[in-house]
Amino acid sequence: MKIKRETLYGYLFILPWLMGFIGLVLYPMIQSFYFSLNDMRITPHGLQFVYVGFNNFLNVWLQDMFFIQELLAFAVDTLIRVPVIVVFALIIAMLLNQDVKFKGLFRTIFFLPVIVASGPVISQLVDQGATAIPMLNQDVIMSILNSLFPTWFAGVLSDLFNQIITILWYSGVQILLFLAALQKIDPNLYEAAKIDGGSSWECFWKITLPTIKPLILINLVYTLVSLANSGQNPIIDLIYANMFNATRGYGFASAMAWMYAVIISLMLILIFLLFREKKSKRIN
Amino acid sequence: MPAKSATRVMHVLRNDQLASKQKLRLMRLKAHHFLFGFNERKGLFLTFIIYLLLLGIGFVYLYPILYMFITSIKSLNDLLDMAINWIPSSVYLDNYRQAYTVLNLRPALLGSMQIALFPTLLQVAISSIVGYGFARFSFPFKKLWFGLMIFSFIIPPQILMMPTYRLFSDLGLTGSLSAFTIPALLGQGLNSTIFILIFYQFFKQTPKSLYEAAEVDGANQLVSFFKIAVPMAVPAFIVAFLFSFVWYWNETYLTTLYLTSSSTDITTILIQLQQFESNYETLYPVAEAGPNRINEGIKMAGTVISILPLLIIYFFLQRYFVESVDNTGITGE
Numbered sequence: 001m002k003i004k005r006e007t008l009y010g011y012l013f014i015l016p017w018l019m020g021f022i023g024l025v026l027y028p029m030i031q032s033f034y035f036s037l038n039d040m041r042i043t044p045h046g047l048q049f050v051y052v053g054f055n056n057f058l059n060v061w062l063q064d065m066f067f068i069q070e071l072l073a074f075a076v077d078t079l080i081r082v083p084v085i086v087v088f089a090l091i092i093a094m095l096l097n098q099d100v101k102f103k104g105l106f107r108t109i110f111f112l113p114v115i116v117a118s119g120p121v122i123s124q125l126v127d128q129g130a131t132a133i134p135m136l137n138q139d140v141i142m143s144i145l146n147s148l149f150p151t152w153f154a155g156v157l158s159d160l161f162n163q164i165i166t167i168l169w170y171s172g173v174q175i176l177l178f179l180a181a182l183q184k185i186d187p188n189l190y191e192a193a194k195i196d197g198g199s200s201w202e203c204f205w206k207i208t209l210p211t212i213k214p215l216i217l218i219n220l221v222y223t224l225v226s227l228a229n230s231g232q233n234p235i236i237d238l239i240y241a242n243m244f245n246a247t248r249g250y251g252f253a254s255a256m257a258w259m260y261a262v263i264i265s266l267m268l269i270l271i272f273l274l275f276r277e278k279k280s281k282r283i284n
Numbered sequence: 285m286p287a288k289s290a291t292r293v294m295h296v297l298r299n300d301q302l303a304s305k306q307k308l309r310l311m312r313l314k315a316h317h318f319l320f321g322f323n324e325r326k327g328l329f330l331t332f333i334i335y336l337l338l339l340g341i342g343f344v345y346l347y348p349i350l351y352m353f354i355t356s357i358k359s360l361n362d363l364l365d366m367a368i369n370w371i372p373s374s375v376y377l378d379n380y381r382q383a384y385t386v387l388n389l390r391p392a393l394l395g396s397m398q399i400a401l402f403p404t405l406l407q408v409a410i411s412s413i414v415g416y417g418f419a420r421f422s423f424p425f426k427k428l429w430f431g432l433m434i435f436s437f438i439i440p441p442q443i444l445m446m447p448t449y450r451l452f453s454d455l456g457l458t459g460s461l462s463a464f465t466i467p468a469l470l471g472q473g474l475n476s477t478i479f480i481l482i483f484y485q486f487f488k489q490t491p492k493s494l495y496e497a498a499e500v501d502g503a504n505q506l507v508s509f510f511k512i513a514v515p516m517a518v519p520a521f522i523v524a525f526l527f528s529f530v531w532y533w534n535e536t537y538l539t540t541l542y543l544t545s546s547s548t549d550i551t552t553i554l555i556q557l558q559q560f561e562s563n564y565e566t567l568y569p570v571a572e573a574g575p576n577r578i579n580e581g582i583k584m585a586g587t588v589i590s591i592l593p594l595l596i597i598y599f600f601l602q603r604y605f606v607e608s609v610d611n612t613g614i615t616g617e
Contacts, residue, residue, distance in 0.1 A: 006421050009505045013417025014429065016410050017480070020470025021429075025436045028447035035446065095338055108602050109342045112349070115530055115598045116591050121557070125348045125587070168344055200330075221438070229441055229537075236537075239442050250446055257442035264440055 036254035056255035064242075067256060070234045071263065078267065080156060081167060082223045089171040089219065093178035094208070114172030122166065170227070174219045181215040182208070217275040221268060228264050235260055356380070356584040363581055379585035386564045387556045387586055393593070396552040398461055400533040403468035407479060408524045410471045415483025416513055420495070437477035441537075449541060461550065463542040464532070474531050474538070479524045486520040487513055522604045526597075533594060553590045560586050 011018070036057065039050040060067055096107055146154045160167070185208065193203050227233070239260065242253040302310070318328055355363070359376035418430060449458070457463045467473050471480065490513065498508040514521075536554050543550055556563065564578045 004423075007423040010417055010421030010423035010426065012505075013421065013509075014414050016469065017414040017433065017471030017476075018429065020467065020472040021432060021436060024448060024467055024470060024472045025439075025444060028444040028451065029439070031447035031450075032443050091337075092341060095334060095341075098334055100334060100338065106338055106342060109345050111602070112345055112598075114527075115594050116349070121534075121554075121587055121591055125352065164344070168341065169348075225438060236442060239445075243446060254443075254446055257440065257445070261440045261443050265438075268438065 032254050032257065035250050036258055038251045040249045040251040052251070056252050057259065059252065060256045060259050064238075064256070066238055067235070067259075070238060071260075074228075074233065074235055075263070075267075076156075078224065078227055080160065081163075081170075081227060082220060084160065085167055085171045085223050086174060086216065086219050088168060089174035090178050090212075090216070092171070093175050093182055096175070096179055097182045110175060111172060113169040114176065122169065170223070173226075174223060177215055177219055177222075178212065181212045185211050213275070217271070220271045220275065224264070224267060224271065352584045352587055355580050356383075356588050358581045360579055360581070363579055376581070379581040380589070382564075382568075382582050383585035383589055386560060386567055386582070387553060387589060388551065388563070389553070389589065391549070392551050392553045392556045395550045396533060396554070396593070398550070399464055399535075399539065399552055400529050402461060403464040403473055403532055404525060404528040406465055407468040407471075407473040407476060407528050408521060410469060410473075411476060411479035411524060412483045412514070412517065412521065413509075414471050415480045415485075416487050416509055418480070419484045419487035420513075433477055433480060436472070437475070445541065452542065458542050459550070464538070474528070474535060479528060482520055482524055483517065486517050490516055519604070522601070526601060526604070529597070530594060553593075557586055557590045 037051060037053060039052045039056070041048045041050075092110060096103070096110060100106070148154070149157065189207050190203055193207060198206065229236070239253050239256050242248045242256060243250060245252075299307075354370060354372065356379055357375050357377065358372045359374065359378070362372045362374075362376070365373075418426065452458050452463050457466065464473070468476075494512055495508050498512055503511065534554065536558060539552050539555055540558070543552070544555060560583060561578060564582070568578075
C-alpha cells in the first residue's frame with residue numbers, strides 16, 4: 001500500500017509533538033497510575049514496590065485529614081472565583097472595545113497583569129496588604145452584608161471584596177481572548193439592529209453574548225485549569241509535600257494527584273454541560 | 285459641541301410659533317439625547333460611566349505596582365511613620381542595595397534569562413511547525429491527535445509530575461537547562477497547546493492557493509513552509525514569543541521542582557524571591573532588637589527588581605502585544 005504524500009508530510013510536521021506526547025504525557029500517565037496502586041519506598045537498594053491495590057486511594061480519603069478540608073475550600077473558592085473572573089474579564093474587554101480616548105494607554109495598563117502576575121510576586125503583594133483596597137471601609141461593608149444575607153454567604157462576599165484585586169489580576173489572558181473575539185463581531189450587525197430599534201442593552205444580549213459564547217466556554221476552562229494548577233493552590237503543596245514524605249511517598253502522592261484530577265475533571269464536565277451548544281436551538 | 289447645542293436650545297426657546305408645552309417637550313427630548321445618547325452617539329451619562337469604570341479598574345491594576353514602588357523607596361523611619369503614606373520624605377535606595385545582594389542578582393538574572401529565552405525559542409519554533417502540520421495537511425487520526433493535544437493541556441500536571449521527575453532524574457536532566465529545553469523541543473513546554481493552537485489558527489487563515497502556486501513552481505513542503513508560511517506569520521511569532529517568555533520567566537513550580545531539589549548552580553530571580561526572607565536572615569543575622577530586621581521596604585525592593593526586566597520588555601514590545609489582539613487569530617473559532 002502506498003502512503004499518501006499528504007499523510008507523510010502531516011505526520012512529519014507533527015512528529016515532534018507526537019514524540020513528546022507519547023514520551024512526556026502518555027507514558028508518565030500510565031506510570032503514575034501504576035505508582036498509585038503501589039506502596040513505594042525509597043530504600044538503599046533502590047525503589048521498592050509493594051502492590052496494594054486501591055488502598056492508596058482509600059487512604060487519601062480516610063487517612064489524610066487535610067485533603068478533604070483543602071479540597072472543600074478549593075471547590076467553594078473556585079466555584080465563586082471562576083464566574084467572577086470571567087464576568088469581570090468580559091466587562092473589561094467590552095469597556096476596552098469602546099471607542100474611548102487613550103485606548104492604547106488603557107490597554108497597556110490592563111494587560112499588565114499578564115506580564116507581572118506570578119506566584120511569588122502576588123504572594124508578596126498579598127502579604128503586604130497591597131491587594132486590599134484601603135479606601136473601602138471593611139467594617140461598614142461587613143455589617144451591611146451581614147444584615148442582608150445569611151452569615152456564611154456574607155462571609156463569602158466579604159472574602160470576595162478582600163480578594164478583588166487578586167481576582168482582577170488573574171484575568172489578564174481572559175480579557176485578551178474576549179477582546180479579540182469582540183473585535184471580530186461584524187459592526188454591520190449592530191448597525192442593522194440599531195436601525196430596527198434595538199437598544200444597546202438588547203444588542204448585548206442578542207448579538208454580543210451569543211457570538212462570544214464559545215469564548216466564554218474557553219475562558220471558563222482556562223480559568224479553572226489555571227486556578228487548579230497554580231502554585232498558590234494548597235492542594236498542590238499537599239501533593240508536593242507527600243511526594244517527599246518518608247511514610248507516604250510517591251504511591252500515596254500519585255493517588256492523591258489522581259483523585260485531584262478526577263475532581264477537576266468533574267468540574268470541567270459541569271462547565272461543559274452548562275455551556276455546551278444546544279444543537280436544536282441553533283439557527284445556522 | 286456644547287456651544288452648538290446651546291445655540292440650538294436658544295433657537296428652540298426663541299421660536300414664537302411653538303407653544304410652551306411643545307417647547308418643554310423638545311427641551312426634554314434634547315436633554316435626554318444629550319445625557320443618554322441617540323442612535324450612534326453615546327450620551328454623556330454612558331460616556332461618564334465608561335470612563336469612570338476604566339479609570340477605576342485601571343487604578344486597581346496600577347495600585348499594587350505603585351504601592352510596591354513607593355514602599356520600596358521608603359526608609360525604615362518612613363515606614364514606621366503613620367503620617368507618611370504616599371510621598372516618602374526622601375528617596376531611600378539602600379533597600380535596593382540590600383535586595384540586590386539578597387536576591388543574588390547577577391547569577392539569578394542570568395538563570396532567569398536562560399530559562400526564559402532558550403525554551404521559548406525552541407517552543408515557538410516547534411509550535412509553529414506542529415501548528416502548520418495540523419493546519420495544512422489532512423491525515424488519518426488527525427482529529428484524535430488534535431483532541432489529545434487539547435487534553436494534554438487540561439490534565440493536571442501533578443499526575444505527570446512525579447513520573448516525569450523520575451524520568452528526568454534517571455536521565456540526569458534535573459538541575460540543568462535541558463529539563464526545560466527538551467520538553468519544549470518535543471512540543472510539551474509550558475502551555476505549548478496554546479501556542480500550537482495560535483499557529484494552527486493563523487496558518488488556517490492563509491489562503492491555500494498560495495501554497496498550491498508554490499507547489500506548481502516546484503517548491504517542496506519545507507520550502508513553502510519557510511518561504512511562505514513563516515514570513516506571513518510574523519505577528520503570531522511575536523505574540524507567541526512574548527507570552528512564552530513571560531510564562532517561562534514567571535514559572536516557579538517547575539523551576540522549584542527541577543532546580544532546588546538537586547544541587548545545581550542555576551537559580552532564577554523568582555526562586556530567590558520565594559526564599560527572600562530566609563536568604564535575608566542568613567545574610568544579615570538578626571541581632572536582638574538590632575537594626576537589621578527585614579522590613580517591607582526591602583521585600584518590595586526585591587519584588588520590584590524581579591519584575592523590572594519584564595516591565596522593560598513590555599514597555600518596548602507592548603505595541604505588538606496590544607495590537608496582537610487585533611491581527612492574530614488568537615481566538616480559536
